[in-house]
Amino acid sequence: MGRRPSDPFARKPIETLLKEMEGGERLHRVLGPVALTALGVGATIGAGIFVLTGQAARNDAGPSLVLSFLLAGIGCGFAALCYSELASMVPVAGSAYTYAYATLGELVAWVIGWDLVLEYAIGSSAVAVGWSKYLDALFRNQFHRAIDPRWLNSPWDFDVESHRFVWNKVAVRLADGSLGHVQAYANIPALLIMLAITVILVVGVRESATFNAWMVLLNLSVILLVIGLGTTYVEPKNWTPFLHKDHGWKGIPLGAAHIFFAYIGFDSISTHAEEARNPRRDLAIGILGSLLICTVLYIAVAGILTGMVPYGEIDPDAPIASAFQRHGTTWASGLITVAILAGITSSLLVGTLSQPRVLLAMARDGMLPQGFFAAIHPRFLTPWKSTILIGLTVGLISATVPLTFLADLVSVGTLFAFLVVCAAVWILRYRSPEIPRPFRVPALPVVAALGILVNGGLMFSLGPDNWIRLVAWLGLGLLIYFGYSRYHTTLKPDGPAEL
Numbered sequence: 001m002g003r004r005p006s007d008p009f010a011r012k013p014i015e016t017l018l019k020e021m022e023g024g025e026r027l028h029r030v031l032g033p034v035a036l037t038a039l040g041v042g043a044t045i046g047a048g049i050f051v052l053t054g055q056a057a058r059n060d061a062g063p064s065l066v067l068s069f070l071l072a073g074i075g076c077g078f079a080a081l082c083y084s085e086l087a088s089m090v091p092v093a094g095s096a097y098t099y100a101y102a103t104l105g106e107l108v109a110w111v112i113g114w115d116l117v118l119e120y121a122i123g124s125s126a127v128a129v130g131w132s133k134y135l136d137a138l139f140r141n142q143f144h145r146a147i148d149p150r151w152l153n154s155p156w157d158f159d160v161e162s163h164r165f166v167w168n169k170v171a172v173r174l175a176d177g178s179l180g181h182v183q184a185y186a187n188i189p190a191l192l193i194m195l196a197i198t199v200i201l202v203v204g205v206r207e208s209a210t211f212n213a214w215m216v217l218l219n220l221s222v223i224l225l226v227i228g229l230g231t232t233y234v235e236p237k238n239w240t241p242f243l244h245k246d247h248g249w250k251g252i253p254l255g256a257a258h259i260f261f262a263y264i265g266f267d268s269i270s271t272h273a274e275e276a277r278n279p280r281r282d283l284a285i286g287i288l289g290s291l292l293i294c295t296v297l298y299i300a301v302a303g304i305l306t307g308m309v310p311y312g313e314i315d316p317d318a319p320i321a322s323a324f325q326r327h328g329t330t331w332a333s334g335l336i337t338v339a340i341l342a343g344i345t346s347s348l349l350v351g352t353l354s355q356p357r358v359l360l361a362m363a364r365d366g367m368l369p370q371g372f373f374a375a376i377h378p379r380f381l382t383p384w385k386s387t388i389l390i391g392l393t394v395g396l397i398s399a400t401v402p403l404t405f406l407a408d409l410v411s412v413g414t415l416f417a418f419l420v421v422c423a424a425v426w427i428l429r430y431r432s433p434e435i436p437r438p439f440r441v442p443a444l445p446v447v448a449a450l451g452i453l454v455n456g457g458l459m460f461s462l463g464p465d466n467w468i469r470l471v472a473w474l475g476l477g478l479l480i481y482f483g484y485s486r487y488h489t490t491l492k493p494d495g496p497a498e499l
Contacts, residue, residue, distance in 0.1 A: 006489045008107035008481075012365070014435050017090050017102060031275050033282040033289075035213065039272065040290025042216045042343075043265030043350030045223070049298055050340045051130040052259050052407055053305060054319025061255030062244035063306040066299050068255030073295035075256075075458060076263045078451030079418035080291045081441045082425040084284035087270040088438040089428075096267070096417045096424070098361055103424040103431065110485055112420045113362050114477030118413040118470075120355035121394055123264050124194070124348055126406035128398035129154075131344045132189035134337055137318035141325050142334040148172070153184035158405045168402070190398035197349050198391025201356075202377070202384050215346035220297075222339030225332070226320060227300050233327045234307035244311070257461035260411040262298065265347065266291040267417070268354035280438035352394060356386040366489040367481075412466040413473075415459040422451035 031039070057065045086099040097113035136147045149170035157168040169181040244251035269286045276282050305314065308323045315322035320340060324333040356373075360383045363373035377384040397406075425441055426448040441447050459467075 005486045006106060006491060008486060009105040010491055011103065011105050012101040012109075012491055014090060014102050014432060017098065031272060031282070032277050033285040036269050036272065036276060036282055036286030037289045037293075038213045038216045039350050039353075040266045040269045040286050041293055042213075042219070042346035043268045043354070044263060044290060044294040045216075045219055045265075045297065045343055045347060049223075049262050049301055050320055050344060051133060051317070051403065052262055053298075053302055054314045055316045055404070056255040056259045057302065057306050057311045057319075058314045058316055060244060060247060060258055061251040062311040063239040063242050063303075064244065064252050065255050065259070065302045065306060065311075067252045068259060069262075069295065069298040069302050071252060071454075072256040072260050072263055072458070073291070073298070075260075075415075075418070075451065075454035076266065076291055076295075078447050078454060079421055080266055080287050081447055082421045082451060083267055083270050084287050084439045085425050085437055085441045086421065086428070087283040087287065088280045089435055096270070096421050097358055099424045099428075100420055101365070103428045104420070106486070106489065106491060107481065108420070110362075110367060110481045111474055111477060112417060113358060113367065114474060114480075115413050115417055115470075116358045117355065117477075118473050119264065119410055119417060120268070120351055120358065121390060122397065122406050122413070123261065123410040124351040124355070124390075124394045125190075125397040125401060126261065126403055126410060127344060127348045127351060128190035128194050128394065129187060129401075129403040129406065131193050131341060131348060132187050132398075133317040133403075134321065134340050134344065135189050137321045138334065138337045138341065141321065141330065141337065147189070150182060150185045151188045154187055154400050154402045155184050156400075157402050186399040188399065191395040193345065193348065194352075194391055194395035194398060197345070197352055198388060198395075200349065201353055201387050201391070202382060203380055215342045215349070218339050219343030219346060222336050222343065223297050223301060225339075226336060227297075227304055229329070229332055230304035230308055230323070233323075233329075234304060236307065238307050238310050253458065253461045257411060257415075257458045258408065260415060260458060261407040263291075263294070264410065264414050265350065266294070267414075267421075268350055272354070272357065284439040352387075352390060355390045356383040359383070359386045359390075365491065367485040408462055408466050409469050412459055412462050412470050415455045415462075416470065418455045419452055419459075422448045422455070 053065065056068065057063070061068045083096075090098055090102060097109055097116055100112045101109035132152060136152055140146045149172060153168055153170050155168055157166055158164075159166050168184040170184045171179055172182055174180045243249060244255075247254055266287050269283060269290065276286075301320070305319055305323055309319075309326060318337070321333050321337040324336060359368060359373045362368045363370045363386075368374075372389075373383070373386045375383065375385045426445050428435075429441075429444055
């Protein structure tokens, strides 16, 4: 006895989505606008600003990185407006996956849901790698004891120029006192922080949000310290030439594409729609508020960093801490490093918190096994099984895959998700104009069209390697959809009849 396959172009009615909110196992509505904004800021301000800022300034944009952050922020702004309208209309878990299901059909919904798995899981892996780099900086600068690089780096790396994977050799002091290069084993600190985060997330979203709020306060405090103290060390000559010597004006969109990873976070607020106390109002506040806060801070930090250190001499692993260490402010470097670790921990927590909510929405629709991915813990009211699976998977990836490879892969996946959201709000506005919209995107379809153009342009700036990886990932997802999901989906044109 087999199941009839579903129609890959069938859409899930908005009315069905809203009715589903009234029954079954639901998540706890405990998050207000401040908590949601804090979650967005906590997810966004992390490895992106504290690690990728240095890499993008050094390799792509130079001092013009401030314009890269502005360009990326504009692209995110268009997407954020679209996210806000959809989230206020359909306040259920699932984010862009749910919106695509209601507007573009089941197949597109699966593709975007599978893409979100890439965005959040690989994104958290990249953040964990960044966390380990700053932990090493803390040990080196404050305790003068470096972590063995064999246990701090992935066993392989990706050579951008030759477009191939290579074994990762790291410099260590050998027994005879000489400096040699040996094979790296794994990034153990990244694995350990992921295991700790997983335990926190299984306990409950209220506890996670409280922990995150304190980390965000500490994070914002240190960023303001970086801006305030850093201005005293800025040398305007470091901003000249303003453009990168190798890339010129092209470095601005190139830098924006590579640091787009730094903006991942505000969209994760939409995955917590089912846990918002007043989702029709609070989600828009959280999404737009967190994006505005982060964009302003990013531009300020990028300007300070490139003003403190010539962009060609910026430390790509721990740029902020190293910049202050360079100017002899050891106390500030130590304090900033500790706070940065807290901020990256917050980013890691929210990113890992969001992933199981997407899997939960997909499992409720039958796209994934419900007994596992839709299981809610009877005491903690969290999707505990999928949280543990994600935590272990992200930990293993972060221990074995380099940061640059992860960050670019996440950026292309996120940009793709933003394209779908911009298209979805445009389609739904004309297809279902009667549905109440507590928040409406102004100047539609202009905003949606600009979001598609800007984010699509940034996708092309990332180069063919990242497109190949994205296509390969989506291809794997399509195998799962046609082999399992379309035979188990709960949305059938004439009910779940069996052959």
